[in-house]
Amino acid sequence: MTGLTYRDAGVDIDAGDALVERIKPLAARTMRPEVLAGIGGFGALFALGGRYRDPVLVSGTDGVGTKLKLAFAWGMHDGVGQDLVAMSVNDILVQGAEPLFFLDYFACGKLDVEVAARVVGGIARGCELAGCALIGGETAEMPDMYPEGEYDLAGFAVGAVEREAILDGSRIAAGDxxxxxxxxxxxxxxxxxxxxxxxxxxxxxxxxxxxxxxxxxxxxxxxxxxxxxxxxxxxxxxxxxxxxxxxxxxxxxxxxxxxxxxxxxxxxxxxxxxxxxxxxxxxxxxxxxxxxxxxxxxxxxxxxxxxxxxxxxxxxxxxxxxxxxxxxxxxxxxxxxxxxxxxxxxxxxxxxxx
Missing domain, CATH: 3.90.650.10 (PurM-like C-terminal domain)
Structure with a gap:
């Protein structure tokens, strides 16, 4: 009698490992000198160093929403990663913050390495456009949680701004x-x-x-x-x-x-x-x-x-x-x-x- 494996249960560890290897060069293009440890570790490390006198961290999180339904139907996966980055980095920019690093969460029922790599490629492009490091993430293959061919995305951005430079709207006046x-x-x-x-x-x-x-x-x-x-x-x-x-x-x-x-x-x-x-x-x-x-x-x-x-x-x-x-x-x-x-x-x- 042959014992069950994780693959029998619907989770392909080898596919996950293959995706990580595909992601590494993409993430490398986004690196900043402050990154001490990124993709592959238990946690990512980022050193603020002496760039700021009185830094305030600004964080944001978002997804892509039901635009993904069109991506699934039309096979157009290359741009939704940039969407994911944009929604969070544009949000934290509103406080005057410079985006420093980004993390993503990719969840699916069955991992398609090619599709996931296209999505993460878009995330990396978005990070390059925003000047922030793709410093880590999570790929979750969860059988029976999502219909075949579908996935969900969440993104998390962290930035910094000098306390005295925070944009909070308090200086806005009539005539602006x-x-x-x-x-x-x-x-x-x-x-x-x-x-x-x-x-x-x-x-x-x-x-x-x-x-x-x-x-x-x-x-x-x-x-x-x-x-x-x-x-x-x-x-x-x-x-x-x-x-x-x-x-x-x-x-x-x-x-x-x-x-x-x-x-x-x-x-x-x-x-x-x-x-x-x-x-x-x-x-x-x-x-x-x-x-x-x-x-x-x-x-x-x-x-x-x-x-x-x-x-x-x-x-x-x-x-x-x-x-x-x-x-x-x-x-x-x-x-x-x-x-x-x-x-x-x-x-x-x-x-x-x-």
Whole structure:
């Protein structure tokens, strides 16, 4: 009688080991000099050293959400790793923090080394774009927990900022300018609604793959799966060059402009945002038309073309725009900070999309 093995139970240790070997060179490209020990150990080590006088650590965690359902259906796994990194590093950037290192969690029912390596390749690319080290992670093969061909992701970022340089919105005042940085697409938010729009328009995800729905001359699925833009390098450059210019940052994720910008505003203030001040990308126009989505719903679910909002001093707004453009960002003046009237919402969104 032959005894049972872990492989008989659905866990392939050899596949896990093979994935680790595939990950090591990817992680090596992201290394920083402060990393003392990374992939393969029980714990990763990172030395802050003497770079900071009074450092405050800033942490964030997030996932990719139901955008993964489209990745599974279309076999498009290369970009979701960057999505994973972007959601956390852009969040901690909002406090003025430089992302230092990142850890990932990949969970599946049966490990497909090729697919997992593509996902982790995207994570490594995201870390390179953010300048942070992929310092560790966990791959969990859990039979019967996930349908065949599916997986879930979670990411964890840690950064640091000088205590005196923390961006907490306390300096924001009426008259400050709102600058919007263009998004690369829907990023990683609103995909449950995206999938319902596809269904309402008569296109299941398989139909969208097979018929190659076209948007602006390219397959629609490419627009839907474009990785989230990472704003770290450009905004850190701005904070170094014009440290007094930026008074607050808002990462436009779930909740859209309508709910994320107010998170950084003092109670007596509101954000006056003009929808006509930037061109709405074709992807969002398509989603709104095909899904018959109300404008108010669009601006509280999707980023609608603006992935990050900066609150800047009016006298520094021009210089900030120029520096950001020099860093490769597309920048729009989307509004200003105004006194709040009574208990009105802190996002006063006006006008029509351009």
């Amino acid at each position: 300018v709102l600058l919007g940085l263009a998004s690369s697409g829907a990023h990683s938010n609103g995909y449950s609604l995206v999938r319902r729009v596809l269904a309402k328009a008569g296109h299941g995800v398989d139909a969208a793959r097979d018929a190659e729905l076209v948007l602006d001359g390219k397959p629609l699925r490419e627009a839907l799966m474009k990785p989230t833009r990472i704003y770290v390098r450009s905004i850190l450059a701005l904070l170094r060059e014009l440290p007094e210019a930026v008074k607050g940052l808002a990462h436009i994720t779930g909740g859209g402009l309508r709910e994320n910008v107010p998170r950084i505003l003092p109670e007596p203030l509101a954000a006056h945002i003009d929808l006509g001040s930037w061109p709405r990308p074709a992807l969002f126009r398509w989603l709104q038309e095909q899904g018959e989505v109300a404008e108010a719903e669009m601006t509280r679910v999707f980023n609608c073309g603006i992935g990050m909002v900066l609150v800047v001093a009016p006298e520094k707004a021009g210089a900030a725009e120029g520096l950001l453009r020099a860093q490769g960002e597309t920048v729009y003046r989307i509004g200003e900070v105004v006194p709040r009237v009574g208990d009105e919402p802190q996002a006063r969104i006006v006008g029509s999309p351009a």
